[in-house]
Amino acid sequence: MPKNIRLRDRGRALTKNTKIATVGVAALGAAALAFTTVPSGGQTTTTEAAPSSSVVFHSEPVKDVRASVTDQLATASLKVEAIEAKKKAAAQAAKAAAEKKAAARAAAARQAEQARAAEAAASRAAQRVEVQTVAATKSYADNLDGWIRESLDIMQDRGIPGSYHGLHRNIMRESSGKPNAINDWDINAVNGVPSKGLLQVIPPTFQAYHVPGTSWNIYDPVANITAAANYAADKYGSIDNVFGAY
Numbered sequence: 001m002p003k004n005i006r007l008r009d010r011g012r013a014l015t016k017n018t019k020i021a022t023v024g025v026a027a028l029g030a031a032a033l034a035f036t037t038v039p040s041g042g043q044t045t046t047t048e049a050a051p052s053s054s055v056v057f058h059s060e061p062v063k064d065v066r067a068s069v070t071d072q073l074a075t076a077s078l079k080v081e082a083i084e085a086k087k088k089a090a091a092q093a094a095k096a097a098a099e100k101k102a103a104a105r106a107a108a109a110r111q112a113e114q115a116r117a118a119e120a121a122a123s124r125a126a127q128r129v130e131v132q133t134v135a136a137t138k139s140y141a142d143n144l145d146g147w148i149r150e151s152l153d154i155m156q157d158r159g160i161p162g163s164y165h166g167l168h169r170n171i172m173r174e175s176s177g178k179p180n181a182i183n184d185w186d187i188n189a190v191n192g193v194p195s196k197g198l199l200q201v202i203p204p205t206f207q208a209y210h211v212p213g214t215s216w217n218i219y220d221p222v223a224n225i226t227a228a229a230n231y232a233a234d235k236y237g238s239i240d241n242v243f244g245a246y
Helices: 003-016 058-135 146-160 164-175 203-208 221-236
Strands: 021-025 030-034
Touching: 030 203, 146 164, 146 221, 203 221
Parallel strands: none
Antiparallel strands: 021 030
């Protein structure tokens, strides 16, 4: 078949069909190849491929998605921060409340202690007045007999049991009636707390069983006797029940 006839047939086929455009999209761009129809004169004309142009990708939807995700993350972050802030504020409030309660309890304890101290001081003052009143109404000889009798009156006023005989007997055994007697050889002396006075009382015992209204001097006869009788009553029921070292 002659060459011109083949080209003419091809032109008729292309004339009947619509134009075909093929677009190829690659990773870096797109190239379009355009084919035109054959002119009516029977000549086949092939145009060169149209210059490649960049394919336009619409980024708006992507931007919208990214913005939506970013907004969601920001909102979640703000919510977490708000929750943490609330927790921190609650913890601080609880700590402040606990500290306030502790301070209130401490203040109440101090007030109670002060009240007890004031009450004890008032009681001691009243007891001293009572003892002084008793002493003022009676006079005692400044000797062993007078010391024992004055001690017995104080003991009776305080509810401390004991008799003249029980006191005298133990005094004579412990110190032979000498107010300034001191034991410098027994175990108490070895331990650094020697027994002292008419009834040979060690300082810690004297302080613990001291009778209000009497002297704090361990060598004072009346104070020594009454403190020793108070100790004997606590440990043995009465100074009358003591027949040896105690």
